[in-house]
Amino acid sequence: MGLESPFIPYVATLKMSTQLTPDIKLLSVELKDPDTRAGFDYKPGQFALLSAFGEGEAPFGIVSLPGQGDGLEFAVRRIGTVTRALQELEPGDILGVRGPFGNYFPLEDYAGGNIIVIGGGIGMAPLRPVINRILQQRDDYQQLLIINGARTPQDLVFQPEFPTWRAAPRTRLELTVDRGDEHWKGRVALVPDVVKELAPSPNNAIAIICGPPIMIRFTLSVLKNLGFKDNQIVTTLEAKMKCGLGKCARCNIGDKYVCQDGPVFTLEQVSQFLEQP
Ligand code: FES
Structure with missing residues (x-):
């Protein structure tokens, strides 16, 4: 739906705040006005601006799906004043929401194909609605x-899921960490190395990737060696956004603004602007 004015936030209530990792909280937010709530439609990959009143506003990918779960959900990592203020909100507190903004992962276009989702750290956040949408419409996709990689086992987001x-049909989840601990029995390896080892086929496949720049860079190189073409690799550059509104000029990639033209791009659209290993 469109906003009456994109500059006026909707008033929302924090319903729940769940610690996902030592520095990431999942905020479940409910828009106060029932009509606005019912009309707030969005797709995997889109973002919204959250405001902690008195502190400021910042863009966050929406990690829930419409009609599923507990209202609008956002994964907020503590990295500055606004994120700290958002993390300190208690259930019942008021915050502002503007959105939804941005383009989205065109999942309908990938129907009938194999999907490889590759996420590192909080980069898994915008990929969570992608995974859950595919599971919701599981028959529409192949494998x-x-x-999912993180620095340590505690940093793996969405563990309850x-x-x-x-358990979903034709679905495989591979976890990896850079550094294990005494309880970790899984892989200790970097994400690009895991992709290399598992060597997914590029046939009828799309790779959707999000994570720290270094992970993306080396993973792209592995995917290309496996035969993935630039139009088979999709990413969200939402982490590059600051104001989210085309005002700060800090999210440009070539002649595009991530917040205006993205945040979702194929590698074909942005490869010349990404550093290659
Ligand atoms: S995030 Fe500020 S201009 Fe795009």
């Missing part, structure tokens, strides 16, 4: 391979 993802 789903999810590769892993059993559901694992």
Whole structure:
């Protein structure tokens, strides 16, 4: 839906705040006005601006799906004043929401194909609605391979959902960490190395990737060696956004603004602007 004025936030209430990792919280937010709430439609990959009144506003990918779960959900990592203020909100507190903004992952276009989802750290956040939408419409897609990496086992986001993802038909979840601990029995490897080892086929496949720039850079190189073409690799550059509104000029990539033209791009659209390893 369109906003009456994109500059006026909707008033919302924090319903729940859940610690996902030591520095990331999942905020479940409910728009106060029932009509606005019912009309707030969005797709995986889109973002909204959250405001902590008195502190400021910042863009965040929407990590829920319409009609599923507890209202609008956002994964907020503590990195500055606004994110700290958002993390400190208690259930019942008021915050502002503007959105939805941006383009989205065109998942309908990938129907009938194999999907490889590759996420690192909080980069898994915008990929969560992608995974959950595919699971919702599971018959529309072939194999789903999810590769989720983080620095340590505690930094793996959305752990409560892993059993559901694992149990879904034709779905494989591979976890990896850079550094294990005494309880970790899984992989200790970098995401690009796991992609290389699993070597997904590029035939009828789309790779959707999000994570730290270094992970993206080396993973792209592995995918290309496996035969993936630039139009088979899709990413969201939402982490590059600051104001989210085309005002700060800090999100440009070539002649595009991530917040205006994205945040979702194929590698074909942005490869010349990404550093290659
Ligand atoms: S995020 Fe400020 S101009 Fe795009």
